[in-house]
Amino acid sequence: MPIDEKLLEILACPKCKGDIKLKEDESGLVCETCKLVYPIKDEIPIMLLEEAKSFGETK
Amino acid sequence: MRLLITGVSGFIGSSIAKKLIQEGYEIIGIDSFLDNYPKKIKENNIRELLKNKRFNFIEGNILSLNIGKILDQVDGVFHQSAIPGVRASWGINFNQYTEHNVNGTQVLLEASKNKEIRKFVNASSSSVYGDVNELPISETTPTLPISPYGVTKLAGENLANLYFKGYCIPTISLRYFTVYGPRQRPDMAFHKIITAIILGREIEIYGNGEQTRDFTFIDDAVEANLKAFLNGKDGEVYNVGGGSRVKLNQAIRIIEEISGKKAKLKYVDSHKGDAKHTYADISKGKKDFGYSPEIDIYEGLKRQFEWLNDNLDIYR
Numbered sequence: 497m498p499i500d501e502k503l504l505e506i507l508a509c510p511k512c513k514g515d516i517k518l519k520e521d522e523s524g525l526v527c528e529t530c531k532l533v534y535p536i537k538d539e540i541p542i543m544l545l546e547e548a549k550s551f552g553e554t555k
Numbered sequence: 556m557r558l559l560i561t562g563v564s565g566f567i568g569s570s571i572a573k574k575l576i577q578e579g580y581e582i583i584g585i586d587s588f589l590d591n592y593p594k595k596i597k598e599n600n601i602r603e604l605l606k607n608k609r610f611n612f613i614e615g616n617i618l619s620l621n622i623g624k625i626l627d628q629v630d631g632v633f634h635q636s637a638i639p640g641v642r643a644s645w646g647i648n649f650n651q652y653t654e655h656n657v658n659g660t661q662v663l664l665e666a667s668k669n670k671e672i673r674k675f676v677n678a679s680s681s682s683v684y685g686d687v688n689e690l691p692i693s694e695t696t697p698t699l700p701i702s703p704y705g706v707t708k709l710a711g712e713n714l715a716n717l718y719f720k721g722y723c724i725p726t727i728s729l730r731y732f733t734v735y736g737p738r739q740r741p742d743m744a745f746h747k748i749i750t751a752i753i754l755g756r757e758i759e760i761y762g763n764g765e766q767t768r769d770f771t772f773i774d775d776a777v778e779a780n781l782k783a784f785l786n787g788k789d790g791e792v793y794n795v796g797g798g799s800r801v802k803l804n805q806a807i808r809i810i811e812e813i814s815g816k817k818a819k820l821k822y823v824d825s826h827k828g829d830a831k832h833t834y835a836d837i838s839k840g841k842k843d844f845g846y847s848p849e850i851d852i853y854e855g856l857k858r859q860f861e862w863l864n865d866n867l868d869i870y871r
Contacts, residue, residue, distance in 0.1 A: 500608075500611050502611070502628070503583070503611045503613070505628075506583070506624045506625045506627070506628055507613065507620075507621075507624075508620070508621030508624055509621075510615065510616070510619035510620055510621075511619075513621040538605075539605075540605075540612050540613075540614055541613055541614065541615075542614045542615075543613055543614060543615035543616075543619075543620055544587060544614060544615060544616065544619075545619060547614075
């Protein structure tokens, strides 16, 4: 089951409070401004800075 | 109707969520899995909820989430997130209590300004009263907490009241009196006593066991939340008690009777911050929103014992 679209609308980057977008493979939420990816585990968005990975780490 | 529950994976938060889902509400639940007890216990609390399409969960901290965006889409708030526990609030970790119990509450209230929120139900605690000479304790009894934890819960309550007066946020604070039942936090007395009895281990009892508590069964506390949300008066505080006053030693005897086993008790010095006696006057909640606890201590302990006996592995 993919992550709920309504939930995506209300999420923001915990660091800059800016918009985030779903990664193509739906494995995380991307903040382009902060260059961070917040993981999605078992369809749960983990919106914690300490859990976020920079773009480099996720490649 | 969509509702926000903070601290949704905790003992009371998850129980409120379960009830609200049953009642047909849609829930957004937030929890940052604070490490006051193991994450796997909290995950287990919401395991069934996660299967429901009307339950949406965000792992995050209200201090860093863009909470205003979330509040735009909800009709009510049940603010349950906090660092709990009287004893652990003494010492060097007090900053965690102020961070979550005071700052967290303020951030949520601040973000609630100019939102269309029908009710903001704030979880408070009987610990705001401290040691009281006259029982039962009514909402007009002076608030003189005797623990740092109680100080933070009182601050949260005062903030809720300030934001009601200053910004018309329809807040209500519920002062919980020793809530127990299935999924009770593992650091709480009944959980520890029942576990010790099941495993045949010794259990430390703080003080002589003659202290009395107004124990509130979880289903009654949940019912108080729902009723306060629907019919509570904005800007008010309400006691949420179980309707009877029981000595800890009496409660232990009941658990022994239910389990058919004798508890191995070791009485040790009581802790700073533990009130000697609590007993709530619940007439205000009864009058304003029909609060009437239904589960007595025997039935409540029976349900907690049976649940814990079946689910002990989660806690080991």
